[in-house]
Amino acid sequence: MPRLFSLLSRICIILAALGWSVTYAFADEPMVIAVIVSNNEEIAPVNSLAANELRLIYWRKKEYWQGGQRIQPANLHAEHPLRLLFSKTVLSNLPKAQTDYWNELYFHGIRPPRSVQSEEAMIRYVADTKGSIGYVDACHVDKRVQSILWIRNDHITNEAPEYLNCK
Numbered sequence: 001m002p003r004l005f006s007l008l009s010r011i012c013i014i015l016a017a018l019g020w021s022v023t024y025a026f027a028d029e030p031m032v033i034a035v036i037v038s039n040n041e042e043i044a045p046v047n048s049l050a051a052n053e054l055r056l057i058y059w060r061k062k063e064y065w066q067g068g069q070r071i072q073p074a075n076l077h078a079e080h081p082l083r084l085l086f087s088k089t090v091l092s093n094l095p096k097a098q099t100d101y102w103n104e105l106y107f108h109g110i111r112p113p114r115s116v117q118s119e120e121a122m123i124r125y126v127a128d129t130k131g132s133i134g135y136v137d138a139c140h141v142d143k144r145v146q147s148i149l150w151i152r153n154d155h156i157t158n159e160a161p162e163y164l165n166c167k
Contacts, residue, residue: 030153032150033136036135037145039146045067049148051157054156055091060112071131071132074134075116082136085151122135123141123144139167147160
């Protein structure tokens with residue numbers, strides 16, 4: 001009987017450990033950011049974009065879409081986790097490090113991208129503003145916007161992820 005109890009307790013420990021590691025693996029799932037434009041063709045002059053163009057847009061070195069419409073980029077607020085990941089991956093630095101850059105450009109009449117407070121505000125802004133571009137968690141993309149790039153694992157791609165772990 002003690003052997004059976006010992007064996008059962010070991011099995012329970014192993015199962016608990018496996019259950020914990022499966023939960024841990026899902027919790028560690030990398031976040032996928034979707035770069036979005038409006039789903040309305042009258043508002044969005046583009047339905048694809050190269051990664052290097054995205055960098056130029058957010059550094060305000062590319063200010064017009066191919067058809068001549070002004071690009072209206074938007075950022076989430078500086079402390080938002082998606083903003084930190086986006087800045088690190090796309091701009092190769094963090095929002096605090098960008099302050100001097102934007103202060104310098106401001107005196108030349110170039111403003112930083114608009115800042116919004118939430119992902120819902122980002123979706124509304126992008127859906128309704130001509131020439132706009134933004135980013136949200138890929139799980140929050142809805143019919144008002146379309147994804148044109150994805151950011152995952154510090155990599156920018158134009159291929160949609162095969163699977164999103166949306167909860």
